[in-house]
Amino acid sequence: MLDKKIQRHLDLLIDRYPQLLNCKEDIEKAYLILEECYENDHKLLIAGNGGSAADSEHIAGELMKRFKIQRSIPSDFAKKLKEIDQTRGADLANNLERGLMAIPLVAHEALTTAYINDVDGLGVFAQQLYGFARLGDVFLGISTSGNSKNIMSAAVVAKALGIKVVGLTGKDGGELVKMADVTIRVPETETYMIQELHLPVYHCLCLMLEDRFFGA
Numbered sequence: 516m517l518d519k520k521i522q523r524h525l526d527l528l529i530d531r532y533p534q535l536l537n538c539k540e541d542i543e544k545a546y547l548i549l550e551e552c553y554e555n556d557h558k559l560l561i562a563g564n565g566g567s568a569a570d571s572e573h574i575a576g577e578l579m580k581r582f583k584i585q586r587s588i589p590s591d592f593a594k595k596l597k598e599i600d601q602t603r604g605a606d607l608a609n610n611l612e613r614g615l616m617a618i619p620l621v622a623h624e625a626l627t628t629a630y631i632n633d634v635d636g637l638g639v640f641a642q643q644l645y646g647f648a649r650l651g652d653v654f655l656g657i658s659t660s661g662n663s664k665n666i667m668s669a670a671v672v673a674k675a676l677g678i679k680v681v682g683l684t685g686k687d688g689g690e691l692v693k694m695a696d697v698t699i700r701v702p703e704t705e706t707y708m709i710q711e712l713h714l715p716v717y718h719c720l721c722l723m724l725e726d727r728f729f730g731a
Contacts, residue, residue: 517543517546517723518727520726520730521546521723521726521727524719524722524723524726525539525542525543525546525719525723527719528542528715528716528719531715532712532715534701534702534712535701535702535712535715535716537702538699538700538701538702538716541697541698541699541700542699542716542719542720544696544697545681545697545699545720546720546723546724548653548679548681548696548697549653549681549720549724550724550727552651552652552653552679553615553616553724553727553728555651557616557649557651557652557653558616558617558618558647558649558652558653559574559575559578559615559616559617559618559652559653559654559655560617560618560620560643560644560647560648560652560653560654560655561574561575561617561618561619561620561621561654561655561657562619562620562621562640562643562644562654562655562656562657562665562666562669563621563656563657563658563663563666564658564663564665564666566706566707566710567657567658567659567683567710567713568619568621570657570710570713570714570717571619571620571621571622571655571657572619572621572622573714573717574617574619574655574717574721575617575618575619575622577717577718577721577725578614578615578616578617578721578724578725579614579615579616579617580612580614581612581725581729582721582722582725583722583725584725584726584729584730585612585729586612586613586614586725586729587612587613588608588611588612588613589613592608593608594608596608596611613728613729615724615725615728618647620639620640620643620644620647620669623643626643627639627643630642637664637665637668638665638668639665640665640666640668640669641665641668641669641671641672643669644669644672644673644676645672645676648672648673648676648678649678650676650677650678651678652678653678653679653680653681654669654670654673654678654679654680654681655681655682655683656669656670656680656681656682656683656691656695657682657683657684657713658682658683658684658689658691659684659685659706659709659710659713660684660685660687660689660706661682661684661685661687661688661689661690661691661692661698661700662689662690662691666691667690667691667694670682670691670694670695671694674694679696680694680695680696681695681696681697681698681699682694682695682697682698682699682700683698683699683701683713683716683717684698684699684700684701684709685700685701685703685704685706685709686700686701686702686703686704686709687700687704688700699716701713701716
């Protein structure tokens with residue numbers, strides 16, 4: 516069972532979006548996979564297309580800096596910064612925030628366009644995953660249909676590397692259901708309606724993780 520302070524975020528999500536009740540168990544499973552990842556100092560790799568590409572960057576933004584909770588850096592690191600440069604170090608000590616490492620695979624334009632141009636347009640996420648991923652990491656594949664070819668190729672690489680796969684899809688789940696360790700299937704079939712429910716789901720996961728690692 517989840518700790519009460521973590522559970523409250525999931526309960527609030529369901530209160531606000533009761534249509535997500537059937538997803539509750541899978542959201543909890545996805546959270547536990549991510550919690551284990553970050554407990555062991557690993558990272559999350561995220562990919563999607565179109566609006567889901569924007570979601571990939573949005574998720575990284577919530578994890579790599581504060582979402583709602585202050586994330587002050589450790590005092591020993593703040594001290595080192597000030598010892599190196601009294602002025603800049605003091606500013607950095609006040610402004611830097613602890614993050615949970617998350618890499619949106621959609622954000623590397625030079626790499627992705629080079630691979631698309633030189634090798635394979637549908638294998639770009641797979642190539643990035645092969646380069647970035649290490650055992651203990653997690654791949655989050657966002658696909659409203661669950662059938663996006665580049666997401667599926669990345670999922671195959673993830674499984675071959677032995678890293679866990681979390682899917683975020685629409686009601687059907689598509690092929691990704693068979694590949695992922697857990698798939699959160701929001702109960703919509705229209706693309707924009709699926710995307711409208713993806714946002715509160717991943718916001719909830721980010722809140723849960725932040726509270727776990729940076730909460731009082």
